[in-house]
Structure formats: structure tokens, C-alpha cells
Amino acid sequence: xxxxxxxxxxxxxxxxxxxxxxxxxxxxxxxxxxxxxxxxxxxxxxxxxxxxxxxxxxxxxxxxxxxxxxxxxxxxxxxxxxxxxxxxxxxxxxxxxxxxxxxxxxxxxxxxxxxxxxxxxxxxxxxxxxxxxxxxxxxxxxxxx
Amino acid sequence: xxxxxxxxxxxxxxxxxxxxxxxxxxxxxxxxxxxxxxxxxxxxxxxxxxxxxxxxxxxxxxxxxxxxxxxxxxxxxxxxxxxxxxxxxxxxxxxxxxxxxxxxxxxxxxxxxxxxxxxxxxxxxxxxxxxxxxxxxxxxxxxxx
Amino acid sequence: xxxxxxxxxxxxxxxxxxxxxxxxxxxxxxxxxxxxxxxxxxxxxxxxxxxxxxxxxxxxxxxxxxxxxxxxxxxx
Amino acid sequence: xxxxxxxxxxxxxxxxxxxxxxxxxxxxxxxxxxxxxxxxxxxxxxxxxxxxxxxxxxxxxxxxxxxxxxxxxxxx
Numbered sequence: 001x002x003x004x005x006x007x008x009x010x011x012x013x014x015x016x017x018x019x020x021x022x023x024x025x026x027x028x029x030x031x032x033x034x035x036x037x038x039x040x041x042x043x044x045x046x047x048x049x050x051x052x053x054x055x056x057x058x059x060x061x062x063x064x065x066x067x068x069x070x071x072x073x074x075x076x077x078x079x080x081x082x083x084x085x086x087x088x089x090x091x092x093x094x095x096x097x098x099x100x101x102x103x104x105x106x107x108x109x110x111x112x113x114x115x116x117x118x119x120x121x122x123x124x125x126x127x128x129x130x131x132x133x134x135x136x137x138x139x140x141x142x143x144x145x
Numbered sequence: 146x147x148x149x150x151x152x153x154x155x156x157x158x159x160x161x162x163x164x165x166x167x168x169x170x171x172x173x174x175x176x177x178x179x180x181x182x183x184x185x186x187x188x189x190x191x192x193x194x195x196x197x198x199x200x201x202x203x204x205x206x207x208x209x210x211x212x213x214x215x216x217x218x219x220x221x222x223x224x225x226x227x228x229x230x231x232x233x234x235x236x237x238x239x240x241x242x243x244x245x246x247x248x249x250x251x252x253x254x255x256x257x258x259x260x261x262x263x264x265x266x267x268x269x270x271x272x273x274x275x276x277x278x279x280x281x282x283x284x285x286x287x288x289x290x
Numbered sequence: 291x292x293x294x295x296x297x298x299x300x301x302x303x304x305x306x307x308x309x310x311x312x313x314x315x316x317x318x319x320x321x322x323x324x325x326x327x328x329x330x331x332x333x334x335x336x337x338x339x340x341x342x343x344x345x346x347x348x349x350x351x352x353x354x355x356x357x358x359x360x361x362x363x364x365x366x
Numbered sequence: 367x368x369x370x371x372x373x374x375x376x377x378x379x380x381x382x383x384x385x386x387x388x389x390x391x392x393x394x395x396x397x398x399x400x401x402x403x404x405x406x407x408x409x410x411x412x413x414x415x416x417x418x419x420x421x422x423x424x425x426x427x428x429x430x431x432x433x434x435x436x437x438x439x440x441x442x
Contacts, residue, residue: 011162013158013159013161013162014158016158017156017158025182025235025236026182026183026184026185026235026236027184027185027186028182028184029181029182029183029184030179030180030181030182031178031179031180031181031182032177032178032179033176033177033178033179033180034175034176034177034178034249034252034253035175035176035178036174036175036176036249036366037170037171037173037174037175037176038171038174039171039172039173039174039247040171040172041172052365053298053299054365055296055298055339055342055358055360057342058339058342058343058358061342061343062344083365083366090170090171091170091171094365094366095365095366102184103287104179104181104260104287104289105289107179108179108257112253115249115366118365118366119363119364119365119366120363121344121363122363122365122366123298123339123358123360123363123365124363124364124365124366125298125299125300125360125361125363125364125365126364126365127299137299137300137361137364138364139361139362139364140362140364141363141364141366142248142249144249144250181442197441198374198375199441200372200374200415200418200434200436202418203415203418203419203434206418206419207420228441228442239441239442240441240442260442263441263442264439264440264441264442265439266420266439267439267441267442268374268415268434268436268439268441269439269440269441269442270374270375270376270436270437270439270440270441271440271441272375282375282376282437282440283440284437284438284440285438285440286439286440286442
């Protein structure tokens with residue numbers, strides 16, 4: 001398991017590739033990845049910037065708990081999870097969930113499950129700055145199941 | 146849509162990153178990727194090498210048809226699909242399916258659907274070389290749904 | 291007992307500060323009691339954590355606890 | 367009519383060649399007729415394509431077609 005918070009832009013594919021350099025890939029036939037980026041629209045309005053508030057300490061604990069519970073439910077998997085905090089510009093990566101497994105079903109299911117739990121359990125809050133300069137807190141995530 | 150066959154090793158994350166350079170990422174908030182690699186085992190036996198036979202012409206047509214049908218079912222997506230042919234060593238990538246969309250559900254569902262259809266409809270056949278030097282054709286794919 | 295209370299996101303903005311250090315009597319036994327003691331009726335969809343673990347309004351609180359209140363999370 | 371027939375994977379190995387160029391009479395009207403004309407009873411799970419599109423044993427064949435026979439596919 002590797003869980004990371006970034007307060008600056010990061011490239012998800014570099015993280016994935018670096019993690020793979022340390023994995024015995026002959027045993028991990030499947031890799032499922034989800035990368036979420038900041039869009040420049042939400043609920044029909046232009047969004048110019050995003051601030052991701054979090055709860056230092058609890059956020060890391062929650063991310064580790066979520067990944068540990070997935071690794072317990074799917075024992076064959078190994079994971080790399082990263083999340084952005086602080087000020088974010090459009091197109092920058094907000095979240096990365098990468099899961100390796102011997103088989104595709106476990107990789108895919110665990111990747112989805114970790115992402116959904118991150119969105120609903122890890123203490124992050126998005127504040128959007130709109131085109132007219134006003135700010136608003138995102139009230140809830142879109143359903144993913 | 147981009148569909149590619151490689152007769153040599155390729156790095157899936159480089160393909161994904163290069164495709165993203167040409168996408169307006171502000172509009173594509175979600176990216177779901179599956180990368181499948183050659184394992185060094187199958188059905189409890191050590192596998193030393195793999196040969197991927199294909200049907201030149203029909204393989205490309207089938208890959209394009211499968212991706213076009215996904216892009217028709219989920220109009221918001223854009224895809225990058227690559228598949229290996231010929232002689233493959235353990236840990237090399239066999240298949241890459243990357244799907245970008247505004248929202249995570251479409252990206253994830255389309256990525257799964259394209260992968261499953263590639264496995265069951267595109268004309269590829271795997272021949273494995275085992276530790277004792279014998280060869281065998283893989284008879285069927287493991288179920289993924 | 292003494293409890294550290296933290297607020298996040300729009301709750302922090304609405305309350306106007308990011309934390310309270312409070313000393314309460316035995317009448318405050320749960321997370322919900324603590325909120326009512328400080329702010330009255332809890333808002334809909336109020337979330338809470340005790341010592342950085344998700345909690346409910348009926349979760350007990352003890353001396354020295356770190357309690358946090360926040361709206362539904364929106365990461366990912 | 368003249369038909370190009372291709373074989374893949376273990377079918378190619380079992381038959382011992384990768385293609386046949388055949389001229390058949392009007393009695394061969396379908397993909398299944400063509401296999402029976404060349405090789406007798408079709409094996410279980412035989413797959414086929416006509417002009418590089420998936421076909422069934424009852425798919426008609428026509429002069430100039432490219433017909434392929436192969437086992438279940440195992441890519442991905």
C-alpha cells in the first residue's frame with residue numbers, strides 16, 4: 001500500500017510507472033487505474049479554480065484505512081493512491097487510484113470500491129471559484145454506483 | 146478513437162500520457178485505464194513465453210468496431226486502445242484500454258466493456274510456452290463479468 | 291472534561307473559527323450533546339469524527355478527545 | 367464460385383496449412399457447407415468470419431468471399 005497527499009500538481013502516470021518499477025509485474029497481470037481531474041465546469045457553471053480543504057491527520061488515516069480494507073477484501077491486490085490538497089487549477093489531477101492484481105476482476109472492483117469510499121468517507125471538501133469571482137462549497141459528490 | 150497493434154514491447158503509461166497531451170483535459174474529468182500484462186503462470190503452470198497470433202486486417206477492424214460501438218453507447222467518451230501481437234515476454238503489456246470522459250461512471254463502464262469485448266470478439270489467440278518447453282494454445286479467457 | 295473541537299469547510303466559515311477548546315460538565319456525554327452545548331440544534335447532514343475516526347451524534351466523548359464537525363465530504 | 371479460406375491458431379496447425387483457395391459448386395451455400403465440403407463435421411466451438419466480419423455456420427457465402435475459421439479467441 002502507498003497513500004500520498006500532494007499540495008502541488010503531480011503526474012499520475014509517473015506515479016504509476018514508478019510504483020511498477022518496484023513490483024514483480026510477472027505476478028500482477030492486471031492493473032486498473034482511475035485518474036480524476038479538475039473540470040472547468042460543474043452543475044452547468046464555469047469553474048475557474050478549486051480549493052481542496054482536508055483534515056490533516058484524519059485524511060491520511062482514512063485513506064490508509066480504506067486501502068487496508070480493500071487489501072483485506074481482495075488479498076491479491078496492491079495499491080497506489082494519491083490525492084491532491086490545496087489550490088488546484090483546471091485539468092490538474094485530483095485523485096489517483098491504481099490497483100494491481102493477478103486477475104482483472106479484483107483489480108477493477110477494488111479500484112472502483114476505493115474510489116467510491118474515498119469520495120464518501122475521506123475528509124476532503126471542495127470549494128469552487130466561479131467565473132464571476134464568487135465561491136461555493138461543493139455540497140455532495142455525484143453518485144458513482 | 147485510436148486503436149493500435151504493436152509487434153514489440155510498449156509502455157502503456159507513455160501512450161496514455163501522449164494521448165492526454167492532445168486532449169482538452171478540462172473537459173475530461175475522469176480517466177479509467179486497464180493494462181493487462183503477461184503473467185509467468187496460468188492454470189497452475191509456469192509460462193515462459195507467449196505468442197499472440199492474430200488475423201491481420203480483421204483484428205484492426207474488430208478493435209475499431211468495438212471502440213466505435215462503445216463511443217456510440219457512451220457519447221461523452223474518447224478512447225485509446227492498444228494490443229500486442231507476436232512474441233511476448235513475461236511482464237510485457239498485452240493490452241491497454243484507456244477511456245476519458247466527463248464523469249467517472251461512463252469512463253469506468255466503457256473501459257470494462259471494451260476490455261471484455263476485446264477478449265471475446267477480437268481475433269487474437271495465445272500460445273504459451275511452458276517451463277518444460279512444451280507449447281499449448283490457451284483455450285478460453287477467464288470470465289470477467 | 292476538556293475537549294478540542296474542530297470545524298471544517300462551510301461549518302468553519304459559518305461558525306467563524308476553526309476550533310474551540312471547551313471544558314464541559316458531565317451533562318455532555320455524546321458528540322451530539324457537545325454540538326448542542328456549543329451551537330444548539332445540529333444542522334441536517336452534520337458529520338463528526340472523534341479522535342480522527344468517523345463518529346455519530348450518539349458516539350460518547352471523553353476527556354481529552356479531539357472532536358471534529360464537518361459537512362458531507364466531497365473529495366475524489 | 368471461388369472462395370479463399372483461412373485457418374488460425376490450433377485449427378491452422380491441425381489442418382496443416384493456413385489457407386485454401388477453393389472452387390465450389392452451388393451446393394456450398396453457407397459457411398457450414400464450406401467447412402463440411404472441406405473437412406467433414408465441424409468441431410465444437412468452431413468460429414468463423416466472412417470478409418473479416420464475424421459469421422455463423424448458417425451465414426451465406428458468395429463468389430470471391432474471404433472465409434476464415436478459428437477457435438474461440440483469447441486476446442486481451
